[in-house]
Amino acid sequence: MINLTAKQISAVLNGEFFASSSFQDYTISEIITDSRTFFGGSNVAFFALSGPVFNGHNYIAQLRKKGVQIFIVSDKNFVDDKASYILVKNTGFALQQLAAYNRKQFLQPVIGITGSNGKTIVKEWLYDLLSTELKIVRSPKSYNSQVGVPLSALLIDTQYDLAILEAGISKPEEMQRLEPIIKPEIGVLTNIGDAHQENFQSLDEKLNEKLKLFVDAEKLVFRADRFYSKTTLDFCLQNSITPVNWSLEEQTATIQFKCTAKSSSTTIEARINQKHYSFVIPFTDDSAIENACHCFATIIALEKNPKDFLAQFTKLQPVAMRLEIKQGINNCLLINDYYNSDLNSLSIALSVLKQQAAKSHLHKHVILSDIQQTGIETVELYSKVNQLLHEWGINKLTGIGEALYKHQHIFKLESEFYTNRHEFEKHFARSNYSSSAILLKGARQFEFEKISSLLQQKAHQTVLEINLNALVHNLNTFRKLLHPETKIMVMVKAFSYGSGDVEIAQLLQHQNVDYLAVAVADEGVQLRNAGITIPIVVMNPEHDSFQNMIDFNLEPNIYSLQLLQQFEAAVTEFGITNFPIHVKIDTGMNRLGLKTEKEIEQVIEFIVKSKHLHIQSVFSHLAGSDDQELDDFTHQQFERFAHLSGLIEKAFDYKIDKHILNSAGIERFPNHQMNMVRLGIGLYGISQTGLQLQQISTLRTTVSQVKTIESNETIGYNRRGKVLHQSRVAIVPMGYADGINRRLGNGLGSAFINGQEARMIGNICMDMLMLDVTNLDVSPGDTVEIFGPNISISTLAQLLETIPYEILTGISQRVKRVYLQE
Numbered sequence: 033m034i035n036l037t038a039k040q041i042s043a044v045l046n047g048e049f050f051a052s053s054s055f056q057d058y059t060i061s062e063i064i065t066d067s068r069t070f071f072g073g074s075n076v077a078f079f080a081l082s083g084p085v086f087n088g089h090n091y092i093a094q095l096r097k098k099g100v101q102i103f104i105v106s107d108k109n110f111v112d113d114k115a116s117y118i119l120v121k122n123t124g125f126a127l128q129q130l131a132a133y134n135r136k137q138f139l140q141p142v143i144g145i146t147g148s149n150g151k152t153i154v155k156e157w158l159y160d161l162l163s164t165e166l167k168i169v170r171s172p173k174s175y176n177s178q179v180g181v182p183l184s185a186l187l188i189d190t191q192y193d194l195a196i197l198e199a200g201i202s203k204p205e206e207m208q209r210l211e212p213i214i215k216p217e218i219g220v221l222t223n224i225g226d227a228h229q230e231n232f233q234s235l236d237e238k239l240n241e242k243l244k245l246f247v248d249a250e251k252l253v254f255r256a257d258r259f260y261s262k263t264t265l266d267f268c269l270q271n272s273i274t275p276v277n278w279s280l281e282e283q284t285a286t287i288q289f290k291c292t293a294k295s296s297s298t299t300i301e302a303r304i305n306q307k308h309y310s311f312v313i314p315f316t317d318d319s320a321i322e323n324a325c326h327c328f329a330t331i332i333a334l335e336k337n338p339k340d341f342l343a344q345f346t347k348l349q350p351v352a353m354r355l356e357i358k359q360g361i362n363n364c365l366l367i368n369d370y371y372n373s374d375l376n377s378l379s380i381a382l383s384v385l386k387q388q389a390a391k392s393h394l395h396k397h398v399i400l401s402d403i404q405q406t407g408i409e410t411v412e413l414y415s416k417v418n419q420l421l422h423e424w425g426i427n428k429l430t431g432i433g434e435a436l437y438k439h440q441h442i443f444k445l446e447s448e449f450y451t452n453r454h455e456f457e458k459h460f461a462r463s464n465y466s467s468s469a470i471l472l473k474g475a476r477q478f479e480f481e482k483i484s485s486l487l488q489q490k491a492h493q494t495v496l497e498i499n500l501n502a503l504v505h506n507l508n509t510f511r512k513l514l515h516p517e518t519k520i521m522v523m524v525k526a527f528s529y530g531s532g533d534v535e536i537a538q539l540l541q542h543q544n545v546d547y548l549a550v551a552v553a554d555e556g557v558q559l560r561n562a563g564i565t566i567p568i569v570v571m572n573p574e575h576d577s578f579q580n581m582i583d584f585n586l587e588p589n590i591y592s593l594q595l596l597q598q599f600e601a602a603v604t605e606f607g608i609t610n611f612p613i614h615v616k617i618d619t620g621m622n623r624l625g626l627k628t629e630k631e632i633e634q635v636i637e638f639i640v641k642s643k644h645l646h647i648q649s650v651f652s653h654l655a656g657s658d659d660q661e662l663d664d665f666t667h668q669q670f671e672r673f674a675h676l677s678g679l680i681e682k683a684f685d686y687k688i689d690k691h692i693l694n695s696a697g698i699e700r701f702p703n704h705q706m707n708m709v710r711l712g713i714g715l716y717g718i719s720q721t722g723l724q725l726q727q728i729s730t731l732r733t734t735v736s737q738v739k740t741i742e743s744n745e746t747i748g749y750n751r752r753g754k755v756l757h758q759s760r761v762a763i764v765p766m767g768y769a770d771g772i773n774r775r776l777g778n779g780l781g782s783a784f785i786n787g788q789e790a791r792m793i794g795n796i797c798m799d800m801l802m803l804d805v806t807n808l809d810v811s812p813g814d815t816v817e818i819f820g821p822n823i824s825i826s827t828l829a830q831l832l833e834t835i836p837y838e839i840l841t842g843i844s845q846r847v848k849r850v851y852l853q854e
């Protein structure tokens with residue numbers, strides 16, 4: 033950011049400034065909005081953003097302790113004399129205002145990219161192509177939202193020659209707020225498709241919204257041979273924008289491309305104003321060709337000589353959009369981020385490393401390549417890296433590359449350096465890596481994927497891939513149905529419904545949920561050992577586990593007088609007072625719980641007399657919240673709960689939380705949310721009412737072998753797989769021991785390969801199954817989806833006449849869980 037004093041910022045924001053005189057001239061060079069990813073530093077200002085699900089103001093005290101002195105707030109109650117404050121109406125808009133101001137001071141060109149797909153790839157490729165000549169600042173990762181765009185624009189300062197920013201929108205009216213922040217001279221519209229369609233009436237409406245980014249642009253790059261091209265061209269004419277449109281067919285476009293594909297590369301010839309150029313990209317798929325053409329057209333729009341960049345096109349690499357988290361060798365956890373290498377993305381990756389390493393015992397190890405950031409002088413760059421590593425509490429650095437090797441004296445932590453990857457590999461010993469969370473962060477040409485394969489646990493090729501972003505999306509979707517003060521208990525029993533408990537619990541803790549609930553104490557102990565500190569409730573507290581529950585502060589569900597007496601005796605023995613408990617009332621499920629007034633009165637009488645226990649909450653469970661036909665019964669349960677929980681509330685002079693809703697209950701009876709809800713299946717992506725949830729898991733494997741079967745042959749055990757004519761089958765390394773229901777065999781189930789469904793054929797075996805791939809283009813190594821984006825868990829459940837819960841929790845533990853985070 034271009035440096036501003038606190039007073040100047042206050043003026044830009046039209047805010048009310050509360051500060052001691054010494055702070056008026058305090059310069060600010062960095063803006064933060066997320067307290068979780070800040071670990072110290074000076075000249076920082078914090079914007080207390082508030083949304084339906086969180087309130088940034090609550091983190092002010094904590095940040096003050098870490099040294100932040102200037103806060104932009106919208107709630108006057110938080111203004112005190114312990115720091116300086118700028119009071120504004122809306123902190124989100126204020127952030128956008130400041131970003132727009134910062135942008136205005138920048139006199140070099142800005143490229144603004146939007147569209148349905150390809151934004152991030154075009155941005156990254158432009159960066160790769162142009163950074164040989166220009167100092168470029170760009171959006172970190174896919175920071176393209178209402179908060180991400182201003183944060184990206186605030187990275188701009190005068191040392192750069194060019195800024196490349198991307199913008200994404202999911203509903204109308206968002207783009208006009210982003211436009212003044214980006215104000216591109218050159219616009220790029222990548223394409224218009226179905227992504228994020230749910231909030232738009234039509235594709236036309238979406239196109240018109242996206243075009244708003246370009247109203248003030250000088251030039252616009254877009255395709256001339258698409259359904260939206262005509263509208264886009266009209267838009268250019270109306271707003272005096274020079275179209276730089278291109279086409280693979282259209283003769284009237286500014287640039288015409290012609291492609292010739294070989295087996296692993298494509299030669300693209302470009303014709304513009306009688307001039308011809310030719311370049312090669314190492315890809316053959318349509319979307320890569322489209323993205324490369326956009327890049328070429330943008331170079332034309334920048335009025336650069338394309339000849340200077342043609343050779344760079346050959347070196348373009350796939351852009352890994354996500355961070356991968358995998359099990360490594362010797363109890364290591366691998367975090368692969370090959371996305372790009374610069375200070376901003378390093379900082380983001382370090383925050384993930386820290387979060388994952390909170391599996392307390394893991395050391396934090398970073399394997400880093402030279403950072404090819406133009407714009408900062410090398411010594412300063414690596415001093416900043418050293419500072420970041422220090423701030424994030426990193427234990428060890430492995431540096432790979434000439435520049436790191438040369439500047440190794442800068443680093444003040446345990447470290448080792450190699451001039452290149454081959455040197456590293458020569459000295460590699462597996463035994464040097466154990467019990468560490470390892471972040472692999474390398475510029476693409478360093479090919480860190482080869483290091484990753486050295487460190488990766490060689491697994492069974494079958495994985496259950498969990499998308500942590502989808503999980504957060506689902507959590508927030510439910511939060512929107514709740515009042516801000518309603519607490520959330522998330523059910524992470526049965527390995528988080530089969531999704532793997534520790535990683536999910538860590539994420540939930542990071543997302544500030546109030547409670548986690550597990551089935552048995554052992555699950556709770558495992559979470560505590562992994563660094564989970566938020567309250568945990570044990571639904572089935574067994575007598576043998578009382579000691580563990582007390583040692584690890586796990587709160588029992590008390591469902592009977594007998595259990596209460598036994599647990600109280602155990603707590604008393606330890607001399608503990610006010611141990612938190614949760615009392616369960618049975619209002620009609622007829623499972624665990626206190627059912628009659630008499631039972632409840634006995635329990636009250638007992639607890640009133642004991643100083644050892646404290647009732648944290650009273651709750652009950654609905655038997656049919658997902659079933660409309662049972663709504664009368666559900667309402668009876670609500671009434672019964674109100675009555676019986678009232679008896680308990682009356683007997684104590686402290687506040688006791690009450691809760692009865694599970695996921696379907698939250699969706700269908702939100703006015704019964706009381707103080708807390710218990711979220712389960714909904715978090716994992718299953719909705720009863722058609723909420724826009726995202727499926728969080730994909731079960732996939734790869735084809736081991738493909739073979740041809742003659743019409744008189746059979747497939748598999750008991751010769752059950754019969755074919756009528758010559759067929760092809762794919763053999764897949766996944767069977768009922770992995771949790772694939774054996775009833776899916778013999779044509780009931782199917783899998784998704786290369787864009788098509790293939791029926792299961794023959795009996796499913798313990799570790800293998802067979803798919804009929806006659807007429808499909810399938811070869812060994814191809815990916816097979818059992819459920820995921822193309823086959824929903826609900827569909828599979830219907831096929832098997834069961835419920836999604838059983839499908840999710842049935843995937844066996846030997847299937848590796850792999851976590852993805854954007």
Ligand SMILES: *Cc1c(COP(=O)(O)O)cnc(C)c1O
Nearest residue numbers: 523653694695696710711712713
């Ligand atoms: C599992 C469970 C839930 C969550 O139910 P979902 O239908 O998955 O939302 C809530 N409360 C109790 C007591 C549970 O055991």
